[in-house]
Amino acid sequence: MPLAVYLLGLAVFAQGTSEFMLSGLVPGIARDLHVSVPAAGLLTSAFAIGMVVGAPLMALLSLRWPRRSALLAFLVTFLVMHVVGAVTTSYAVLLGTRVVAALANAGFLAVAVATAIAMVAPNAKGRATSVLLGGVTIACVAGVPGGALLGEVWGWRSAFWAVAIALVPAVIAVLRSVPGGSPDPDTGAHGELRSLRRPRLLVILLLGALVNGATFCSFTYLAPLLTEVTGLGSAWLPAMLALFGLGSFAGVTVSGRIADVRPVRLLVIGGLALPIGWAAFALTSGSPMAVVALVFVQGTLSFAVGSTLISQALYAATGAPTLGGAFATAALNVGAAAGPWLGGSAIGAGFGYRSPLWVSALLVTAALALAGIAGLRRRRRPLMT
Template identity: 80%
Template sequence: MPFAVYLLGLAVFAQGTSEFMLSGLVPGIARDLHVSIPAAGLLTSAFAVGMVVGAPLMAVLSLRWPRRNALLAFLVTFLLVHVVGAVSTSYDVLLATRVVAALANAGFLAVAMATALGMVAPNAKGRATSVLLGGVTMACVAGVPAGAVLGEVWGWRSAFWAVAAALLPAIVAVLKSVPAAGDSGTVEEDRPSNAARPEAARPSARAELRSLRRPRLLVMLVLGALVNGATFCTFTYLAPLLTGVTGLGSAWMPAMLALFGLGSFAGVTVSGRIADVRPVRLLVIGGVALPLGWALFALAAGNPAAAFVLVFVQGTLSFAVGSTLISQALYAATGAPTLGGASATAALNVGAAAGPWLGGIAIGAGLGYRSPLWVSALLVIAALLLAGVAALAGRRSLPRRGRGGRGQPGRTRTHMT
């Protein structure tokens, strides 16, 4: 795996910290800005909505930029809006900064996926995806708990300043280590300029959009959105759940968030090892276990020991299944290297927007802080039902090893059986 791919994962870590850290800062933001817990939780949804809109939009706008320049532009924008958020005293301004940050993050992740996949062998998409998503999970392990500690000691604004500071080495790393890749993803050190390239060699948004119409790809994206929605539905309200239902003190929140992050890191690690060769087995086993785990968590949330175990287990299952679905979507989008990554990013964040929104509705309806867990279970059940319907319809939705054999998943034919 090229070292530059790991550096892209480092940049994803810094941005992922910003995306996820609100789960530990929701109570403090609500108190400081005089809004309700669900309203503060909507800051996560706002970020996700910006990611949904921004992924395809930023991918199209940056399609003909040199990739390193695009990555740097998105990172600098992300840093600046965090400075604005850190000094803001208005909920509306903070909400707006989350949307702009999401647009920049979406553009970065779409271009980073295309860059990373262009650096690896065609049969290593699962491993490359797991490295990038590993940056997200490391944000859960280290960045999010650190943000929670900063929020507890110095207030939630200090976490925003910390993210801005963490982006500086990421910017330097991208500048120094990512090749000056052009539109095709190849190093352009020996090419005079982008303008000198033949028109036919330049990427076409129309051609990539045509590649996104494959039924298998669309099913994979919807499944990924549902699973990620389930993950974020509970994760966004994890702090109020653990303090209000489990009975843990706020001082426990950094450790519990880190535990979820360790589980998610374990999940993408497992996915990276298996998704390229045995994805069906992982999806079937994980897909069945995931809603059962959410339901068990809802029933046992009042027991601290059970909560400790299930926070880790559900983090593992959620990211193992989710990252496998996304890697399979990327295999199905071989004709759209940039917009395929953008579509995967958008799908993840459709779920990340819908999950907290649905969880907030359940809490606002008076169903208590256990209710997001039940919503999470229902979202995964919906994904299983969709997979079953697609199977009955004979669509190629879930991947299966075919004659391509081990190590050649890009040639594997997949069916819903």
């Protein structure tokens, strides 16, 4: 695997820290800005909405730029938004910075995916994807718990400053490792868009949205669940978030080894296990021992299935390397936007902090039903092969 792919993963780590860290900062943001916990949770949805809108738009825009220039522009914009977010006292401004940062993150991921898969063999898309997503999972292991710890000790604003500082070496790494040059003259928006009109790709994108919606639905409200239902003190939150991150890293690692050779087996086994795990989590969330096990297990399953779906989307969109990655990113963030909204709605309706776990189980069950229907309609041609 080329070194530049790992350096792109470093940049993804810094941005992934920002995307996920709010799960440990929601209570503090709610108190400081005088908003409800569900309203603070919607900051995650705002980021996801920006990713959904930004992924295709920024990808189309970036087709006219050299890849290094596009990556640098997106990273610097992301950094500036975190400086603004760290100093604002307005919930509306903070919400706006999350949207703009998400637009930049979406553009960066679309170009980074296209850059990474262009550097590896045609049958290694799963491995390249796992390296980039590894940056996200390392953010869960180190960055997100670190952000929660900073929020506990120095307030949530310190986590935003930490992300801005962490982006500086990422900018330098991209500047030094990604080749410059002119845009690819063979790349065209119309040609890439035509390659995206495949039913198989659309089904994979829908599955990714549902699975990621389940992940974010529960992960966004993990902090209040652990403190209010499980009875753990806030000092335990960084460790529990790190445990989820370790699980997600394990899931991406498994996907990187299997997604290129046996994707169907991984998706079937993982897809069947996910809703069972979310339901078990809801039923046993009052037990600290059960919660410790299920936080790790669900992190592993969620990211193994999710990253495999991303790589399968890239295989299905071979004629659209940039827009294929962009639409995969958009689909995942449709789920990331809908999941916290659905979970927050369940909490707001009075169903308690366990309710997002049940919503997650229902979302994955819907994904299984969709996959089953698609499989029945295409019995002569398996969906994922």
